[in-house]
Amino acid sequence: MENLIKSAIFGVCVGDALGVPVEFRSREQLKRSPVTKMRAMGTYRQPLGTWSDDSSLTLCLAESLCTGYNLEDMALKFLQWNNEEIWTPHGNVFDIGIATRQAIYRISKGEIPQLCGGTTEFDNGNGSLMRILPLVFYLKNEENIEKIYQTVKEVSSITHGHFRSVFACFMYIVFAIELIKGNRKKEAYVYLRKTTLKFAENQEFNPKEIELFERVLKDDISTFPEDEIKSSGYVLHSLEASLWCFLNSENYSEAVLKAVNLGEDTDTTAAITGGIAGIFYGFENIPEEWIAELERKDDIEKLCENLANNLKQNL
Numbered sequence: 001m002e003n004l005i006k007s008a009i010f011g012v013c014v015g016d017a018l019g020v021p022v023e024f025r026s027r028e029q030l031k032r033s034p035v036t037k038m039r040a041m042g043t044y045r046q047p048l049g050t051w052s053d054d055s056s057l058t059l060c061l062a063e064s065l066c067t068g069y070n071l072e073d074m075a076l077k078f079l080q081w082n083n084e085e086i087w088t089p090h091g092n093v094f095d096i097g098i099a100t101r102q103a104i105y106r107i108s109k110g111e112i113p114q115l116c117g118g119t120t121e122f123d124n125g126n127g128s129l130m131r132i133l134p135l136v137f138y139l140k141n142e143e144n145i146e147k148i149y150q151t152v153k154e155v156s157s158i159t160h161g162h163f164r165s166v167f168a169c170f171m172y173i174v175f176a177i178e179l180i181k182g183n184r185k186k187e188a189y190v191y192l193r194k195t196t197l198k199f200a201e202n203q204e205f206n207p208k209e210i211e212l213f214e215r216v217l218k219d220d221i222s223t224f225p226e227d228e229i230k231s232s233g234y235v236l237h238s239l240e241a242s243l244w245c246f247l248n249s250e251n252y253s254e255a256v257l258k259a260v261n262l263g264e265d266t267d268t269t270a271a272i273t274g275g276i277a278g279i280f281y282g283f284e285n286i287p288e289e290w291i292a293e294l295e296r297k298d299d300i301e302k303l304c305e306n307l308a309n310n311l312k313q314n315l
Contacts, residue, residue, distance in 0.1 A: 001137075001311060001312060003282070003283055004137075004279065005062075005134075005137055005304045005308050006283045006304045007278040007281075007283040007286075008133055008134070008137075008176075008279050009062060009134065009275075009303070009304055010278060010283060010286055010291060010294070010300065010304075011252065011274040011277055011278020011286065012054065012058050012271045012272075012274050012275040013051045013055040013059075013271075013274075013300060014256065014274055014278075014290045014291065014294060015259065015260075015270035015272075016051040016267045016268075016270060016271040016274070017038060017049050017050060017051045017294055017295070018035060018039075018256055018260050018267075018270055019259070019267030019268070019269065019270040019271070020042065020043065020044060020046060020050055020095075021035075021039040021041060021042025021043055021044075021046070022035055022042055022043065022260065022263075022266050023042075023044070023095075023264075023265065023266050023267050024043060024266075025263055025264075025266065026263045027231070027262055027263035027264070029263065030260070030262075030266075031261070034257070034261045035261055035266075036257065037289075037290075038289075038290055044094050044095065046089075046090075046094065047090070047295070049089075049294045049295045050090065051089055051267075051294070051295060052094070052267050053093070053097070053127075054130040054131065054267055054268050054271040054272075055087075055089075055271065056081050056087045056088060056089075057078060057081065057087075057127075057130070057131035057159075058130070058131045058133060058134060058271070059087045059300065060078055060080075060081050060086065061074060061131055061132070061134045061155070062303055064077050065134055065135070065137070065307060065310070066303075066306045066307050067310070071113040071155070071158065072113055074113065074155065075116065075158050078100075078103075079104055079107050079108055081093070089295040089296060090295070097126075097127040099117070099123050099125050099127055099159060099160060100127040100159045100160075102118060103118065104116075104159070107158070113154075113157075113158045114154045114157040114158060114161070115157070115161070116157070116158055117156065117158055117160045117165075119162050120162065121164075123162050123165070124165050124235045124236070125165075126233055126234070126237075126265065126272070127159050127160055128155070128156040128157075128158075128160035128165050128169055129156075129160075129165065129168050129169050129172060129235050129238055129239060130268045132152065132155060132156060132169045132173060133176060133275040133276075134307070135151065135152065135155055135173060136173050136279075137307065137311055138151075139151060139173060139177065140180050140181075145174075145195065145199050148170070148173065149199065149203075152166065152169050152170045153166045153170070156169045163205070163206065164212065164235060164236065165235050167209070167210075167213065168235045168236060168238075168239045171192060171196050171213070171216065171217075171239065172239060174195060175191075175243070175276065176279060178191050178192065180279060185246070185280065189220075189222075189243070193216070193218070197217050197218075212236060213236070213239075215240060216239065216240060216243060221240050221243050221247070222243070222247035222248055226262075229241050230264075231259075231264045231265055231266070231269050232265055233264070233265040237265075238265065238268060238272055239272075241259065241262055241272075241273070242259065242269060242273040245259040245269070245273045245277075246276050246280070249277065251285055252274070252277045252278060252281040252285040252286050252287075253285075253286075253287055256270045256273055256274045256277060259272075259274070
């Protein structure tokens with residue numbers, strides 16, 4: 001279990017750190033000068049191996065799960081990060097999404113955690129999708145698909161409460177669970193499409209919302225050409241791009257570099273891709289030099305160990 005958790009969490013953090021220096025660069029710029037290794041400076045003038053809010057909030061969620069499932073504690077950890085108390089790479093917060101900032105403000109005012117996330121159509125950035133992966137280890141043995149959905153909904157809604165964000169997180173977690181079970185990529189993807197479509201129909205979710213996911217659920221996102229894959233901070237773009245990169249790769253490096261070089265929201269696309277690529281390809285497939293260059297790698301490794309031990313005790 002510990003190695004699997006390391007694979008996922010280091011997968012997120014390494015992907016994130018590869019993307020941080022070139023965030024907001026266009027695909028055309030990156031085609032001229034593609035990312036092939038860790039870089040320093042760049043967009044935020046950060047040192048080599050620096051990760052952003054994607055990893056910070058992933059690590060906050062993982063640390064919270066070390067003491068069990070508690071929404072109040074998750075929200076508190078997000079607030080502590082925002083206040084520069086925990087899980088920053090260098091003691092300061094240099095990147096935070098608008099919806100996440102607004103949600104954390106509501107957390108600071110004592111609102112119920114699962115009601116802090118925005119619920120309008122305009123609150124569908126990728127801020128909950130980028131941090132949701134640790135939940136897969138809490139849910140990996142859950143057979144009740146409705147329980148999985150409700151749990152994901154609660155955790156997403158701390159910062160992003162609109163159905164579209166919740167459903168994207170749900171799809172990602174369902175897919176990751178299948179990868180943890182040892183299924184091949186295509187098997188996991190077929191299961192994702194079949195299961196989530198059936199669940200959406202049974203729950204009578206808004207058909208117009210489900211239609212937005214058609215490229216993943218009814219088509220095969222992996223077959224789309226690169227120029228039809230968008231990589232903005234919109235949650236649907238991030239889900240599509242990460243699945244596309246992962247399904248069209250043969251190893252961890254190829255997956256995350258493909259994600260970074262799509263441009264725009266480079267760190268988040270690579271973090272989301274990196275999490276599932278880490279699970280599938282394994283910790284050993286993440287280049288050693290990238291792990292060596294990662295900020296606070298020892299702290300991250302200790303967190304993975306703590307989470308594994310806690311989950312083992314609670315089986």
